[in-house]
């Protein structure tokens with residue numbers, strides 16, 4: 201038995217490559233975070249979209265609160281052990297009735313982090329199901345190596361390069377149905393993707409903590425950014441990222457911008473072109 205996960209859930213994560221759902225907060229509390237997001241988007245129209253969908257937790261206190269929510273950290277500790285840090289975050293928003301989707305991929309492919317057993321909590325702030333375009337996972341796919349990915353740059357594909365694994369056993373895919381306030385955890389090697397949001401009125405908002413790195417993990421392509429999460433996770437050569445005290449302080453924005461440039465250099469390393477996210 202872990203701090204929040206049962207032994208069965210911990211075993212399932214290691215065997216299947218993901219677990220879901222895990223309760224983090226009440227539906228009302230999650231909805232209030234969705235409202236805080238909406239208010240921030242209205243006040244700062246360019247600060248949470250495009251390249252700035254990345255690492256918003258460095259500039260906005262409500263995203264920082266979510267990233268360091270004790271239930272999230274307890275669940276990560278149950279998987280990774282007592283020492284880990286946070287590398288980054290991504291807001292995955294699909295607007296109602298939009299064609300945006302996420303192709304089948306493995307996160308570890310372009311993230312430059314080794315070893316590749318880091319973990320991503322994905323927190324739902326709205327309903328995430330078949331209708332709104334939830335994530336689907338291919339069980340046990342994390343037990344294989346990185347599969348060849350083709351960079352499609354598909355217009356509606358919201359992954360950086362539109363990277364895609366071919367010949368996925370889609371009949372085995374498991375949908376991760378989440379209510380607002382629940383999260384899933386997935387392994388960096390698990391093949392996963394998601395379909396468009398067909399709802400007429402409901403945004404699908406997921407906040408991915410991408411990813412929590414175990415102590416000893418290193419960055420092989422770019423700068424090794426480091427936000428302490430639990431235990432002793434500092435290492436030589438790491439670049440420490442401070443947490444925000446207020447929204448959009450100029451130093452935080454500078455840190456986030458540098459971090460996003462580094463993020464982009466890593467994720468597009470060797471790519472034929474770059475998009476603005």
Ligand SMILES: O=C(O)CCC(=O)C(=O)O
Nearest residue numbers: 292302322335394406408
């Ligand atoms: O939000 C989605 O639909 C996909 C997110 C994803 O690929 C991830 O969190 O690794």
